Amino acid sequence: MKREFAVIGLGRFGGSVCRQLSKQGMSVLAIDKTEAKITEFRNIASHAVIADASDERVLKELGLRNIDHVIVGIGDDIQSSILITLMLKELGIKRITAKAQNDYHEKVLLKIGADQVIHPERDMGKKIAHSILSNNIIEHIELSDEYSIVEIKASKKMVGKTLVDLDIRAKYGCNVVAIKSGLTKEINVSPSGDDPISIEDILVIIGADADIYKLEKKFNES
Structure with a gap:
């Protein structure tokens, strides 16, 4: 069901x-009190x-009441x-996601029942910082203030080795939950520890930010 x-x-x-959800074929009700905005999105949203x-x-x-998920994109008018x-x-x-202007705003939104709070500027800043500090991190998804999922491009130091050889969980406290093949583009969920890593493979890793940083620093090619 859509x-x-x-x-x-x-x-x-x-x-x-709104644009991204609509591109994915979702049914989107766009609401704004400005006529110009509604005119802009009339042919984008459902x-x-x-x-x-x-x-x-x-x-x-x-x-x-009949909507599965409501996104409150208002940030400037905190009230x-x-x-x-x-x-x-x-x-x-059922599910409410809200944009926060600052940490206090976030605390209040969570307190009154928002299921997820987004800090666009802060989150983008973290993403940019990761990309600046790393040559290998392709994607970074923040799960909380301390934990994330990242996609790391296999470095030359990883190629030819298996997950058993790298021993990522024991040495760095992170878990490799999937490997995207650089050749076939297939995604191997819960990969075997005996399969060698190939060039251009992408490792999907979950863990504490501090542990992910240590892992990435160890295998960074810069």
């Missing part, structure tokens, strides 16, 4: 989320509505962001 999303606030963050989402009556009339998140929670929305 999942249904609603995005409230079509600024840089909310607009980007539905685009001019509305003031800080009005509880409006949220009910839009039928948000509206908090109010809307609280009302969505009271409406019984």
Whole structure:
């Protein structure tokens, strides 16, 4: 079944989320109180509505109770962001993701029931820092303040060795959960410890940020 999303606030963050979900073929209800934004997204989202989402009556009339996941993309107006998140929670929305302006804003959003809070600027800063410090990290997904999943391109120091040889779990406290083949592009979930790593393979690794950093530093080719 196609999942249904609603995005409230079509600024840089909310607009980007709306575009990406729509590209993936999801049903997206785009909501903003600015006519220009709704005009922009009318041909992108499944539905685009001019509305003031800080009005509880409006949220009910839009039928948000039937939406699987609501993304609150409002960050600059902290009061509206908090109010809307609280009302969505009271409406019984299954999953709420909200954008936070700062750490205090994040704490409040989590306290009132947001399932996930995004710091676009902070998270992008961390991602850029990882790419600057590393030649091998392709993707970095933050699971919490201390744990992440990363995709690491196999370095020359890894090629030809097996996971048993590298002993990543014992030496670095990280787990290799999958290997993407550089040749076939196939993904091997729970790879065997005896299979040698090939050039251009990509290791999908989960662990504490500090442990991932030690691992990457050891095998970095710079």
